[in-house]
Amino acid sequence: MKLAKEIGRISRLDRYKRPEKVKGAAKLDSNENFALDSEFIAKIAAEAARGADLREYPLDELGHLYGQLAKYIGISEKYIGVGSGSDQIIELLLATLAGRGSRAIVFVPTFSYFIDRCELNGxxxxEVPLGKDFELDARKFVRRAKKADLVYICSPNNPTGNQLDKKTVQYIIDSLRGKLILVDEAYADFAGYSLAREATRRDNVVVLRTLSKAFGLAGARVGYMVTNRKLAGAFKSTIQSPYPISTLSLTIATRVLERSAQVKKTIEEVKAERKRVFDRLAQVDGIKTYRSDANFLFIETGKRYRAIAKELEKEGIIVRLLGSAAGHSGCMRVAIGTREMNDRFLSCVERAVVA
Ligand SMILES: Cc1ncc(COP(=O)(O)O)c(C=O)c1O
Structure with missing residues (x-):
């Protein structure tokens, strides 16, 4: 039976393994932004809850969010679409603009959710492997991409942390006109450049952004995309469901964006901490840390992997343990947290290595 076969196929697919919540642990495994003061977010959330009438569907609130997003990125709301996290926007674009039987191309390692969702959608x-220092052979990528319908570029890339040189990405985009190109900029607030403005001028480029990372709103589930006016219009009127984000999340997101000066200050603090943690790790024998343009670091710990993982567990620090990845051994992805969280992480690594 066709239905049973399809359910069987889906059950065998790779799936996202949701991290476990460990009470009291320092959570450095999902690239959230704990450097943003929890009271700042909690106060805004409490005010939003007091003012909301949840008996109504959200109407004006969506417009307010569009207005604030446009202000933050300096691009008219005509080019913006919002969703319940950028995850949901990816899902909708895959289902409507790619679909069963089409082909995607990615470089690897990259954001595994994207690959999983492609497979789910048939x-x-x-997969084109990145080089040893996570550089991309762009000519090879473009050559292989000619056979694809859909191109995914994670910029900065998760889990490696690096953002490809702007010229390289521009070359890929210039060489692949007519293909749908998704540039996932979930971490662009911490990086050197964004292609959002470029996407407004192209008929095939979508830049995906989120408030889950720099804006500290992973729990609110608010993502957005920037693209040309026609696609943004079709997305808003037809592709997206009428009420994808709750009144509470819309109001909270709008109010946090109104205070983006505070968020920008935190972004600068995270970037300074990223440099400090990187420099400290560079002093540790036997491990290698890769340059990052995001709010996390990719670390190759080789033979020290087990010892470091054990020490972290003992200290209640959760990081993303990747094991072997892309020809590197003992890999970990570690978010940049508060100075205190980062210090605890660094002490564990230093202790494990001398032990
Ligand atoms: C590259 C990348 N894109 C998208 C997302 C999902 O973001 P959102 O919370 O907006 O769904 C993540 C989250 O980890 C990510 O790393």
Whole structure:
């Protein structure tokens, strides 16, 4: 039976393994922004809850969010679409603009959710490995991409942390006109450049952004995309469901964006901490840390992997343990947290290595 076969196929697919919540642990495994004061967010959330009438569907609140997003990125709301996290926007674009039987191309390692969602939607994925220092052979990528319908570029890339040189990404975009190109900029607030403005001028480029990372709103589930006016219009009127984000999340997101000066200050603090943690790790024998343009670091710990993982567990620090990845051994992805969290992480690494 066709239905049973399809359910069987879906059950065998790779799936996102949701991290476990460990009470009291320092959570450095999901690239959230704990450097943003929890009271700042909690106060805004409490005010939003007091003012909301949840008996009504959200109407004006969506417009307010569009207004604030446009202000933050300096691009008219005509080019913006919002969703319940950028995850949901990816999902909708895959289902409507790619679809079963089409082909996607990605470089690897990259954001595994994207690959999983392609497979769920019956989209075949061609994977081009990044080089030893996570650089991309752009000519090779473009050559292979000619056979694809859909191109995914994670910029900065999760889990490696690096953002490809702007010229390289621009070359890829210039070479692949007519293909849908998704540039996932979930971490662009911490990086050197964004292609959002470029996307407004192209008929095939979508830049995906989120408030889950720099804006400290992973729990509110608010993402957005920037693209050309026609696609943004079709997305808003037809592709997106009428009420994708709750009144509470819309109001909270709008109010946090109104105070983006505070968020920008935190972004600068995270970037300074990223440098400090990187420099301290560079002093540790036997491990290698890769340059990052995001709010996390990719660390290759080789033979020290087990010892470091054990010490972290003992200290209640959760990081993303990747094991072997892309020809590197003992890999970990570690978010940049508060100075105190980062210090605890660094002490564990230093202790494990001398032990
Ligand atoms: C590259 C990348 N894109 C998208 C997302 C999902 O973001 P959102 O919370 O907006 O769904 C993540 C979250 O980890 C991510 O790393």
């Amino acid at each position: 989209i075949r994925v061609d």
